[in-house]
Amino acid sequence: MDASVEPLSINVSWPDALTLIREFGTKAFQTSLGFRFVPQGEAVERIREFSDGFRKARASQGALKKEIDREEIQRRLSAAGFTRRTLKDFQFRDLENLLALPNGANFSVPGAGKTTVTFALHVLTRSPDSHIIIISPKSAFPAWRAVVEECMEPGAPNGGDEPFKVLDSRFDIDKELRSGSTRFLISYDLAVRQQSVLTAYMARNSVHLVLDESHRMKAGLASQRGAFLLSAATLPVRRDILSGTPMPQAASDLASQLGFLWPGHGYDLSIQRGQAPRDVLGNLYVRTTKTELGLPPAERHFYDVEMAPGQLALYSVVRSEALRQFTKVVSSGRIGQEFIKARKSVMRLLQLSVNPSLAVTGMSNDGNISSGIVDQVLEEGTSAKILAVADHARRLASEGYKTVIWTIFTDTIRELVTTLADLNPVFIHGGVQTGEETDPDTREGKLARFHNDPRCFVLVANPAAAGEGISLHTVCHNAIYADRSYVSTHYLQSIDRIHRLGLPADQETHIHIYRTRAPAQVGSIDLSVSRRLAQKIRGLEQTLGDPDLHLLAYDEENADDPIDYSVELQDLVDLVAELEGNADSTSEEA
Template structure:
């Protein structure tokens, strides 16, 4: 006989056998080890695994139980959670058949009866109507389409007395949730920010908050406290910018989120860029929604299609941005340094390829170094760099050609009265450009700039407000990783310049969306200029970003995220996951 226990403190399943003959047991152990995540064996008679992983393995376990005619029992909580899982799985199957619980007119009436104040757009109404029929769903609408409003409408429609809501979100989106809640549900209790150490969070939870928001970074640190509280009440769980759990159980954020995946009565994931690298990014997000439905990178697209909604930029009537490349040649000394480093990195890459392909990911640092040399070699000055004589020659030339061009181009635009946002991956480059353009009122945002009040001069919010309101502030220099989310600049800025770009498609797309979003007039042109050095790692970055964006466009059936840049120099070929690294190695080889 097999017995299943639910271990509430670990959010895990324990499978126990009391069969002295071990009929089918060793086969079960092997099955769980091969198909589950984080499987462990305390004794020769017990198997432990996260509950969400147990749910995904359950169909295989059931098949084995039937094969060997093994009797199965479960404790009370395991039985309840299994019934909840079966219900969710059945409703997922119905979603694939196009089942819809309410009409759009019925949703409008229900929202009015429940006191929801904001009038939904036609696209929002369509999306909410679809999501209401699902126990777990996804909204992949573009920034500015109102995903937060859709989420709160779903919460308003489906909550009952004592329902709690946990929102996992980037810190810079907290204010948007609070503001949207105050508009949509003005009589609702305030959002409680779960922050501080475990003791402080435990104290906040003692007040039994109704709506809570927590960052992806914080959740793993207070998982016990949050899990204990939510295990006692019915609750919904929404993931804002859900692509942040793309690493799944192998990442800290994904592991924490997935450990709670079996508990919520309603789940929602939200992202405008749900697969920044490949379709594999969707697997962990789908696992959160439906852990009982087994998927992999090859099947996940077909499985997620019935349960996601998306409003496209075309539906919002946004004019298509104009993308173009400006090529800037490296200086002779910079080119000598770049070629030397490229040859050295190629030798290392060939050794890795010959000996152990599993170490390919270590090449990410190599790509980063060449990005630095191509855009701003002075970034290497304070590093443990062995070619100091060559670097000295480069630094004697002053600012890099790329930085000189970006500053010159920005001054030209400012003289025409245009505000400009400049993007770079590197903090030192951001501050350097901001310093060079200080006479234009330039300011900067990167990961070292704290969030806070608009009234504090050095906060992220104060810098954004100044860029909006100060007619003498023409330039904002920022890092897509720090400022690519939660900022709207489209009312004052219509020109973006990229000193460099990384291989991260989400960072690129979301940074463009800061100036290209709902609210633009139909005759307002948005211009995105990418500064590249020919025959450099910039070529590899562009190829990989283009590929990722095309894949995302195909999966989401949305051609409005396609990017077809124009080239200012037609002689230039218009043309980090493992594919990124392999493309980077091809660049090292001169291919």
């Protein structure tokens, strides 16, 4: 808690003041410590509102008291002009629950209609002078811009058909917010740069603030976006968070999101102190599962690919250096320069497992790698893993199927696009800008080509850039993973690009996961990723009670390990020595 101490006062932020009121709020407790809180001025009403909300939230944790039934929801939506889209049963259920809460969390799977439910919630709770602002990744902008036209009849009462205005850094944001519009979209990055403008806007208006993909603030006070959102959390009249993967790494990811949603209530502190997220959340969230969507389960397939000799030698050398760094980090217990080096080594091992010829380009500058090993890797060329992925995509194309190929490395995207030139691929990575569908160089133009061009059989993409906000399920039912990172959000959300609401009941969806096979003495980085993803998905399953996540984790846990037990440690030592030019020439040959 940050505070400034003056001779006659202690200054703290309003969220921190609410925490103090919660911790020391009872009259008996204050008397025992020899002091009394005496609210004055505006604080009297604000503390009363906080106390009312606190009691309601605590009561709702155990059992929600629904305040409006389905028939009344439908009647009010129709009266407001929300007639173009009919809500599904699970969407009505989620809306009923969210209406019973002053602030809400929608953790439904992608494709369940979180955007539609949240917009319906806005329509039902808005007053004539209220505003709504959505903070989201740019990839989600098209869905929010489309939802008004898809749901509202033209000329809906009270400006119900007003479109969302995108706030762009090219314009004066303060002027846009004062323009008379009441519905806005802004990216997380721009919101951080416009903190003072947004804070002033929320202070002078009745604003409903929605965080889409709210896990992006999971770092809390340790990040600029988290610190801003936590400091401004008490300003909006209502707050909602949306995420299909609210805890991508660990339970602690939820703390900052709950701190934003319920400032001063202590839910974030409960999680930080080790309380189970499921116990903390209670009924304070909604989630629609894939089973409830009626989706047939996706089938997951694992393929293990052997390393070439040069690749294996280089991987072994880097693994040894990485192990030294990891050991130093773990023993010191500190996050510093060694931790940064260790993370870099992890990324190198991941790249070496999929694309060693590109990895050596950056590594050769370090001067620690034998030129003999580098020469061998370059001579081997395109890795067996990339060739296997490419062959798989060609087999699917020969049967008329389109494929999305996922990789975490931009250089590997380029390599796959070149290798699969015969399939007319398109690609998306962080450097591809958003724009119009008519521009083939934009994200939207490339997606349009993948959907509409019968000769374009492959989309190669980075999950960090394309794992959110796009739908491929109408044309693509096969996803190939050339590699995966430790971030469960990227994996889960990328699967949901092809496995989402709208699939026929008999449609098969296939997830193909390629892993590099490594000797037991060295260990496979891909096996480590698989294990950690399973553990993180298990944690999400236990928090959200989603049986579909159990299946996904089970498949990871029961896939054969990509371990080669036929190679012994001395075999590796000899291989490295041979490629480094240090082999014992006097040894007998077979």
